[in-house]
Amino acid sequence: MRKKGQRINMKRMMIAVIVGLMAGITSQAVAKPLKVFILAGQSNMQGNVDVSTFDSMAGDPKTAPILKEMRNADGTPRVCEKVWISAICRAYQDTNEYTGRLTTGFAASTDKIGPEFTFGIYMEKALNEPILIIKTSWGGKDLASDFRPPSAGPLLVSKKSYDWARKHNEDLNALTEKIAKIERGMFYRLMIEHVKKVLGDIKRVVPDYDPAQGYELAGFVWFQGFNDYINEWTYEDRDQPGGYSLYAKWLAMFIRDVRKDLSAPKMPFVIGVMGIDGMKPGLHMQHFRAAMAAPASLPEFKGNVVAVETAPFWDDDLDSLQKRAEKHEKLTPEEEKRLKAGVSNGGYHYLGAAKIMAPIGKAFAEAIVNLQKTK
Secondary structure (H helix, E strand, O other): OOOHHHHHHHHHHHHHHHHHHHHHHHHHHHOOOEEEEEEEEOHHHHOOEEHHHHHHHOOOOOOHHHHHHHEOOOOOEOOOOOEEEEEEOOOOOOOOOEEEEOOOOOOOOOOEEOOHHHHHHHHHHHHOOOEEEEEEEOOOOOOOOOOOOHHHOOOOOOHHHHHHHHHOOOOHHHHHHHHHHOOOOHHHHHHHHHHHHHHHOHHHOOOOOOOOOOEEEEEEEEEOOHHHHOOOOOOOOOOOOOOOHHHHHHHHHHHHHHHHHOOOOOOOEEEEEOOOOOOOOOHHHHHHHHHHHHHHHOHHHOOOEEEEEOHHHOOHHHHHHHHHHHOOOOOOHHHHHHHHHHOOOOHHHHHHOHHHHHHHHHHHHHHHHHHHHHO
16 A cells, blocks of 8 residues: 555656656647748849838728738837848849848848738748748849759740841851850859758858757749840740740749759749739730749649739829829829829839738738648
């Protein structure tokens, strides 16, 4: 028969074991892999939206709730507690890195944002756990050459280029050799190199990161396209449906190559389809949007690649005011006020309007979350 003291000691031992098990379970929960998201593209991924346009979101019921997430109670820009970022985002060619907790300024300049700001805010809200964003972005870059994926091979001379050379009595062989020597895929390589650099020493960017917990490449967002859209030399048949089919082909290769180079075969991938001009696009824009979205419909990408249309977030009112101002048309005082408050850049940069870009970043985050659920 056990004595009273022995029974008490047994209880204490059992309690100690249970507490130990609970501590172990809690430790495992805390140590789950760090979620890493990669954002890449050209100037609209860089971000050319001035923070001065935030106020214009307040009077619109569609954007007012987003603005509340973007600001602190005193009106200052929010700093995400659980989202860290490493960003290449300033000049057209350099690889200078900017790091810290996500807030405004990880864009083309310290007073601007791109889609990363609301992407991070809403991703933090959805996951409620530490997040790392790696952003690589350079303005004025195309997929055909600058971001050309390795599997696409060399860029051949187009028929239009040959016709031009013949018309101007240029040496066709010399032209072919000249084009063949142009370095292709430079910014694809810089993108991959930077991502690997950050992943090789995450603690440098995320101070609380524990290497024992590891990381998960949880999503990739591609937001690019303008320089391909206006490239009539590479896409010679852009007046016809399917005229940008090469872009669709190369983008599918880009997705495969990125996944291969980062050893993430099923990494969720979001294509931000260019939405300039909104819901009333011209012929070339219609054809280009179709090409951008096309890879998402390939059977191999079902459930892990999605095309997010950004045209629905375009603001026709701001666009109209901007065009009228460019024509030097007289605006009313109220119209001038709306224009000044809402626009900070050209149409090719989504008017530099927070009313447009903030919902886009949110949509990218929601798309990633939905892909993760599917996965």
